[in-house]
Amino acid sequence: MLHRSFLALGLAAVLAGLPACQRQPATYTTAAGATALPAPRAAAPVTARQAMVVSAHPEATRIGLEVLRQGGNAYDAAVAVQFALAVALPAAGNIGGGGFVVYRHADGSLGTLDFREKAPLAASRDMYLDAQGNVRPGLSTDGHLAAGVPGTVAGMVALHQKLGKLPWAQLVAPSVELATQGLRLTAKEAQGLNDTRADFLRLNKHVPVYAHPEGRPWQAGDVVKYPELSAALGRIRDQGRNGFYQGETARLLLAEMQRGNGIIAQADLDQYQPAWRTPLRGRYRQYEVISMPPPSSGGVALLQMLQMLEPYNLGKLGWHSAAAVHLITEAERRAYADRATYLGDPDFGRVPVAQLLDHKYLRTRTQGLSPTGPASSSAQVQAGAALPPYESDQTTHYSIVDAQGNAVSCTTTLNGRYGSKVVVQGAGFLLNNEMDDFSAKPGVPNMYGVIGGTANAIQPGKRMLSSMTPTIVTENDQLRMVVGTPGGSTIITSVLQATLNVLDYGFDPQQAVAAPRLHHQWLPDHIDVEEGALSPAARTELEHRGHKLNPRSPWGRIDMIERRKDGTLVGGADPRGDDTAAGY
Structure with a gap:
């Protein structure tokens, strides 16, 4: 089977190729109130039996x-x-x-x-x-x-x-x-x-x-x-x-x-x-998440965010409800603060991966967070003080x-x-x-607005820090999902959201990759918002809590394969690009 998603140019045409719910948001009542969006409608995913x-x-x-x-x-x-x-x-x-x-x-x-x-x-x-x-x-x-x-x-x-x-x-x-x-x-x-x-x-x-x-x-x-x-x-x-x-x-x-x-x-x-290199491995609910270690920051940040979110029932809160978006944003804010300070090429200095992924450390990072709490200030959220000092779109x-x-x-x-x-x-x-x-220069943003520190300073022969987050998910020691995307500093949060879309919200891969996205990277201190990503009620509530919302044209091109329990392979090709899924 072959699926091709060719979109016309411009934001309006891009959105026309996305699920209808993204253009005309609807809401339903959840534990978080009438701020969540329903599961997005999307083109039928590609399926295959073998490859x-x-x-x-x-x-x-x-x-x-x-x-x-x-x-x-x-x-x-x-x-x-x-x-x-x-x-x-x-x-x-x-x-x-x-x-x-x-x-x-x-x-x-x-x-x-x-x-x-x-x-x-x-x-x-x-x-x-x-x-x-x-x-x-x-x-x-x-x-x-x-x-x-x-x-x-x-x-x-x-x-x-x-x-x-x-x-x-x-x-x-x-x-x-x-x-x-x-x-x-x-x-x-x-x-x-x-x-x-x-x-x-x-x-x-x-x-x-x-x-x-x-x-x-x-x-x-x-x-x-x-x-x-x-x-x-x-x-x-x-x-x-x-x-x-x-x-x-x-x-x-x-x-x-x-x-x-x-x-x-x-x-x-x-x-x-x-x-x-040895892959990073972490648990999220009943799943094992396997991702890339430094000099990519993607695996560390993804596993940090998933572990920070695990105590919360995101499915019950509702997809893109104000409560869920608040929690996800706060997790992103803290992971990107750590990224800026501690991550770089492990061949050129100590990168404290084990400490960054330690459960006790991550609990201290989210202490005081709740689904109903106010927004943090990125000016007040710095890299975790529990760690030892250490001197990182297309x-x-x-x-x-x-x-x-x-x-x-x-x-x-x-x-x-x-x-x-x-x-x-x-x-x-x-x-x-x-x-x-x-x-x-430490503290000066790069082309994606990402702040870096001395751990990612230029040295001859050194690998530069990356946000790339190629990821594989297993369940009960069986392959469950293969996922990744482009997008510069948005890569990590896009992979996070696509993963949550499948594991917590039950989306199929095409829904998961087509759904409108949100992004926060600590600095600048705002949430990037694709059109249709939030209901009007969620927007109002998030702004009331102190979150700044920044409308932005679509980003990322997520490509995903999910393996169902019966062995069927299901592909999702992002309609924001010319991405294509095919199998037999």
Whole structure:
């Protein structure tokens, strides 16, 4: 079965593609009063009996599913989907970025792979500050100096070598073909390229393929071919890691650095290695939640929030009731305060994960909270004093379950939309702007408004803090859910809400990913609100309690697979994007 969600441009059209209840909120009476919304209506979810792929683009989903049909496992499909997204979704899919994988074998064994980018060896703590010590705007977000050392290709090679089944070349070949033959742009993709055209021309000394060669705007249905990217992918297909970090592609990348005064050198490419890390595991009610450890902040923050919320009956309070939203917001506020202070690359200093996830510590963080209480002030909510002192929007995600029951949750990114907007001349791929995920200056927000501390300061060879939260949920030692999303600092709260939507409110995956969302990240001190996320009564009550509400256009692209008790796989593809679920 195949489900495609193509939405027209603009907020109104996006909302038109969401469940009707999100456009015309209704209420029903709960223990919290008449402030909750009913379960959202949504398109029927995709179901399958054996295997499923949910990704941000129909071509990537198609290629992943073909690999599974050819006898590949979930890890083979992940490799194929990753390279397909590098062609089909240039805003976030990549070979010039990085990411994280959380996986679960059918036998229950677990693991994570960190292929996050690193700071170049020539990087320095104050490299984005002026002579007065102030952050120089744009230097960490646009252009060559914003790029970290890419980890995607090394990560995919490591994943395949350890867990793959089919030959490497067979997994990369479909993306080479896709780049050669080209693909038709959706309306959203055409608009994204048009919106970024001026930056492409400003930040590159050549005219990259992403800027229309005829100088006209891209239109939905236009076919784009990527010959330089096809050649680069061909070298990866034929030579594996060396096809990117050595030889012609490396030469082109280093030449691009020289053109734009970037600092990535051959030594950076030679030394880059992905890292296998121990997954974070926590309990929420009868479920086990498995997520990514640092340098991703996502797993720690997600498990903190779930444990802080566990004492409360969210289902009884009602979905998006004022009482439930208040509790969730207060949990988010405290988790993001801890994130800003304590989290960073564990290879460069102590990250107190065990203390942050300690039940006693989390109880002290929520002491005095109640469903009927007033809003806290973020100015008064600091990182937990119980811990010892310690000196961290455009991404994409895919979820895969194969016929054997292996599961992969992978979030991968260039950071901002189209990353640094720098296209490597002759190789046709975009470079990330992940250096902005470091704390350019402690206490100064990054492009997502997230505050960072000294734990996430720039150091040569260090991985920058991330919000990516690829997650797997089990119940009674059986796979229950695979979930993740892009969205910068909103990733963690989006995964939290989608998880609660299924586990506490009984939504199916399509309802769970389509439902309107809320977000709070400690600072700035307000709740971001998608249209239709709150009933009028809930808005009034939350404001009366002291919460500040900030209307915001839709964010995130959640991709979810739920495994039902009878073994049926149910997919949810976020209608905010071109996300697609398919299975057999």
